[in-house]
Amino acid sequence: MSLFASIEGLFYLAALIAVIASLKVVTGKNTVHALLYLVISLLAVAVCFYLMGAPFAAGLEVIVYAGAILVLFVFAVMMFGLGVDETMHAPQSKGLSLWFGPMLLAALLLIELVFVIDNSELKLQLSNKMVDAKQVGILLYGPYLLAVEIASFLLLAGLVAGYHYAKPEHQGRRL
Amino acid sequence: MTDIPLAHVLILSSLLFTIGFVGVVVRKNTLFMLMSLEVMLNAVGVAFIGAGSVWQEADGQIMFMLILTLAAAEVAVGLALLIRMQRRYRTLDIDVLSKMKG
């Protein structure tokens, strides 16, 4: 039990949960279930963030990701009224054949990534000191000011585009 | 000092990333593709936070925040497009949208 009591133990547990939940997201049939799994995945990652000494990021993850973005998803799902059905018209090709290629590709990618990480002989360890919100804030509004401005423009653009596209078609000219 | 090596964090990030990637490639449902994208973005966030934590710098978290903004904007636009698609084609099958072929 000491494994789980320690920070490392918690980290690996959260990581396991995140991976499993993500797998369920990707393979799920039911949209709502998948969304819920996504929430779990995000929360697990948030735990990881906290354990890695980034409480501010963990907070943002929970509030913005799990809180706001996922709500958007939920709204969208509600608008479509999607149930179990993944796609309405395209006949779903079941079985492994559809999965085989991408899985192979992904496996290759993973092997390569792991190989790279393994071979680069990273002897670094995470530190347990927190990087608190104050440090983040100073940096954010100091050297990264421009990035913040750009990000805000991006958000604005996202807002405008989201509004424009989601508008009922008959109101404006066709795209 | 915790005993979590950076390598493990990066492996976690790679795992999540690959899972997300598989989702994007395999799923036909655009909604699921968007969710897989979220997973992938998240994976990148993990890597950044891990790196920030190693060197005790706040830059990693700032990068994460920028990714977050990106994700938010992307989801906003993506879902709006999804709604548009659902209206026009009555389906969320991404393969229906293949008019931009060469």
Add this chain to the structure above:
Amino acid sequence: MNLLASLPLYPLLSFLVLISFGKRLSWAVASWLSVGAMGLSALCSMLLVAQLSTSEVNVITSHLWQWFSVGSAKVNVSFYLDALSAVMILVVTGVGFLIHLFAAIYMKSDENFTRFMAYMNLFIVAMLVLVLADNLVLLYLGWEGVGLCSFLLIGFWYQEKNNVLAARKAFIVTRIGDTAMAIGLFLLFKSLSSLNIVEINQLAQTSETFSLSIANNEASDAYWAALLLLGGAVGKSAQLPLQTWLPDAMAGPTPVSALIHAATMVTAGVYLIARMNGVFIMAPEVMTYVAWLGAITLLLAGVAALAQTDIKRVLAYSTMSQIGYMMLALGAGAWSAGVFHLMTHAFFKALLFLTAGAVILALHHQQNLFKMGGLLKKLPFESALFFIGLACLVALPGTSGFFSKEAIIASLWLSPTAGASLWWCAILGALLTSIYSCRLFFLAFLGEQRFPKDLVISDHLETNHLLRGALVVLALLSLFGGLFTIDLSTVLPLSNESELSPGWLHAVAIITPFIGIAFSWFYFKRYRSRDIISLNESQSSWLVFCRNGLGFDVIYRFLLVKPYCFITQLNRRDLFDQLIMLSAWYVEIWRDVLSASQNGRLRWFAGTFGLSLVGLILVVIL
């Protein structure tokens, strides 16, 4: 404009008028025009020959204009008349006139009569240019001109596919010889820097390098030049190995066969060799080749003539064999004998062809010997003429053929370039000649008639005096042409004396035709028998082989024609084009591949993205 230059002018003018007005001219106008032009020409040539024989000079020349110049050598359009060309123009215009006269009546009912006469006139023009040319290039002009006319006249009835093919064959086969001759001209010009015939003949003797071989084993320029000229002569004169076109050329109207393929054009090769005697003398090996080619052709054609069923084809092979005699004479160095035989042969062969034509016309275009028979009674006049012609052909003593052929045979035995074996060939050839002549005569004129009894024989000869006159003149010429003495000593080198040869040679030569006749009298008994109503052509494979020209056609078809056609067909799409289009194909492939990758599927794009990521990392790792 002097007399010599006007010689080809009349037929040329007549040709131009006939060809430009075409069918608008009536038969009378067209025939008067063409035959009249020929008559004028014949008259002129007689005047010229008279001039030549009386005057002191041996040569009449006429310079018209300078055609072009090859370096320092001028190529003129000039005519040159000496004893040799005098013989030729007499034959060409004289026999030509008679044949024109015959043709005007023979072809009267043909709808393209004017075109026919125009070609005949054009042929005479070309032939005169050939004969009178003072340089080899002008001679080549005439040479090709007669070839073209021959082509046009063989294919005169061009609606028949066979005639078209025969015409094409004649043109292309002779063209092969012509090409050899053209290369010969290049060689002569390179080594002697002249194209003038007289100059070449002189230079060939005097030039030091011309007949010298460069190295020990290498042949001299003279050897090659003579050989290449021989190539041209062989093509035109239907000698081995380019003889195959002549029998097929019989597809043309009969006057054409008489004029072109018996009397004049085919002897052009003989004329060429005689004309270029200076070159040939410098290459004794080639003289021997000439003799042997002549001898072999003479025998093969004689054998082939034995098996023919078509009256005109018998005569065609006989022509080939007689030209073989001329070649033999030239090769043996008996220049005047060869030219003399050329002349007499022109007379009697024209007579034979024209009479055959009259017979064919009388029998409504029946050419098959096995469907004739018994014509002696029905067509006595034609029979008599034909008999005279054949008598000349087999060289019965007293006829013109006798004189010329004896002269040839006599010169062979002791000739340095011929010899005894060629003499025996010539004797054997004479034997063959008499046998096939007898066979021909028996089949056509003796025996029982084998054509339908109710066939109405239309005999133009009985009714048309002009036609009759023309043939009678030819018959007289054939009989007594041997009495003309032609003195070619100014032009051609003298042949070696024949007095030294053993006396029995003459006896053998004179007796040979009679042996042949006696042999055939018994051997072809069936053919002259009055009891046999129908004769079947023998179909034994040996005879069919001979009938088809001893297989040369087949060999050429498999060795030359088929491979050429095959290669062209194989490469009809043009290999180089295909190679160049490969690059276009390559670009197209890539276009297809790349545009196929742009399939518009988002997931596909994402997959490719991942794939390239994998590849990229792989590159970085390795």
Add this chain to the structure above:
Amino acid sequence: MMLTFVILGLLLSGSLAWYSDDKPFFGVRFQAKWVALVAVIIFSLIFVFSVYLSPLNFQTLQTIAHVSWINSLNINYTLALDHLSITLIMLTLFLALICILVSWDEIQEKSGFYYFNLLATFAGIIGVFSAVDMFLFFFFWEVMLLPMTALIAIWGHEKRYFAAIKFFIFTQVSSLLMLVAIIAMAYIHQQQVGDLSFSYQDWLSLELNNELALYLMLGFFIAFAVKLPSVPFHSWLPDAHTQAPTAGSVLLAGVLLKTGAYGLIRFVIQLFPQASENFAPIAVTLGVVSILYGAKMAFAQTDFKRLVAYSSISHMGFVMLALFSFNEIAYQGVIVTIVAHGLSSAALFSLAGMIYQRIHSRNLTDMGGFWQSAPRMGGFGLAFAAAAFGLPGLANFVGEFLSLVGAYQVFPVMVILAAFGLIGSAIYGMVLFQKTFQGSSLKTVPDLSCRELIVSSSLLMLLVILGLYPNLLLQYFRGVIL
């Protein structure tokens, strides 16, 4: 300035023809063809008279126009003439008349634009034959190319786009090589003399080392060998010829190919005498291969125009063979061959056009026995086919004979091989003539009209005159030593 006047005049009257087609002026309905015809006649007369009245001795190049154009690069508008270019320009102008006459009834659609393109091509070709500033030369080279492509692509037959693009790519790629060589030469001039120069006369005095000269020579050589065309660069020609409208084929065979021969004479051989002499064995081999290959390919064709196109390749092989023999006799042969082939192939293509108008097919299997119903056409067909296979008495024979005699002095074995082309030419000539005019009559066709008679007989007359009196042409090319 009169040459400039002719070139500009042709361009302007082309535009006028385009503009005025089918428009009423003072109650008269103008037709482009009349405008074009009158313009070509007028400018031909102007050219002929001004050359004959000119006091200049055209034995050597005489500059007749010199205007500076792009000063910074020392590019000038310079035109010069000698007997070679005068001969070729006269051939061009004569064939321009033929072209207009053969397209008289054939072109019904967009005829204004058609005649504009036609005249523009002629203007470009005349420019090519007279420009001595290499930049200007290249400019005219392109000017003649574009309207020609348009002629094929707009008024051609069924596969016209393919043919036009093929033609365009071949010419363009090869002329790019030439452009590189031109620029390189200008820079070499700068290095040796001190200033950039595109002038041909300036370049003649440059001294190049062997290797450099070889590469530059190849740049020019390939451009002109494609245009000539020589095997293995020939394959645009059959397609372009076959698909082009009649006048386009006449133009291509009659003059455009001659720009290749002209370039070889003027630029390749004179600018790089040493390099081309070293290169001669290869060039001569290419020539011989072209002769034999062209003749062989011509025999295999069933398309009338394609057959004639391959025969052109065969004939231009003689030009290549003779040119690289560096022999005065052969050079005279080249001149006669160029002119004679211009006339005879133009004649055969016009004939193809006449037949096409009657039976709407170019396929030899659809033809046969036309002599029956059209004896005049048959006669001309025979004469033109005879010219193609080099019957003595017609101009082609003189050209081939002189070429071969001259070349034989230098390359005997090659000439003997080339002489086999004479047999090949007889074969395809006979096939062409017999399949068209002999055999059983499949169709009855009307005989030649008056206009067609003018076209055919003027071509035949020139062929016969040059065949029997080639001194008319050759007197200007005596004593030229390459």
